[in-house]
Amino acid sequence: MTTGRELLNAFFDCLRDLDNSIDRCVDLFADDGAFEFPYFSVLGMPTRFQGKAEVRQVLGIINSHFSAFTLSEIEIHELKEGDALFVRYHSDGFIDRSDRVYAQDYVSQLIAEDGKIKVLREYLNVIKTARMIFPNGLADVPAPTGH
Numbered sequence: 001m002t003t004g005r006e007l008l009n010a011f012f013d014c015l016r017d018l019d020n021s022i023d024r025c026v027d028l029f030a031d032d033g034a035f036e037f038p039y040f041s042v043l044g045m046p047t048r049f050q051g052k053a054e055v056r057q058v059l060g061i062i063n064s065h066f067s068a069f070t071l072s073e074i075e076i077h078e079l080k081e082g083d084a085l086f087v088r089y090h091s092d093g094f095i096d097r098s099d100r101v102y103a104q105d106y107v108s109q110l111i112a113e114d115g116k117i118k119v120l121r122e123y124l125n126v127i128k129t130a131r132m133i134f135p136n137g138l139a140d141v142p143a144p145t146g147h
Contacts, residue, residue, distance in 0.1 A: 002115040008110050008129075011025060011117070013069070018068050019067045022059045022063060025055075027116050029116060029119050030117060033052070033055065033117050034048055034049065034050040034051075035049045035054075035062050037124070038121060040058060042141070043130055043141055043142075048077070055125070065096055065102075066102070067097055068093065069091040069092070069093045070091065072092075072103055073090040074087065074088070075088045076090065084109065086108070086110075089108070090106075095133065100132070102128070105124070106124050108121060109121040142147040
């Protein structure tokens, strides 16, 4: 059975060649698996993509801006119980296939179940994300609502 560490390494391999690996990446997730970005709500974006169709959708959105990422400074920390881990890593990618580099640091949690990704939760600096992917940068971030 595929371990959480093996799933993470396979996911990273997909990110290194996103143009050619979305199908392979989607196959790493359980049928009801979820790819989550907890802080995206402040950008007016969804925070959870569940099921293979939604995982494919978010990977397609990412791929529309990036063909590949270079990953570095990878630190993997396995939990003592269950097949879960935390990872810290840095990525660089060329935004919209230009010469603008999107540099981002992540802390991620991966929970595996039955050899598939059950949850992949990525924490990142959403200000960097907004500056790079929105046409007007932070000006395109919606005003806070409610609480």
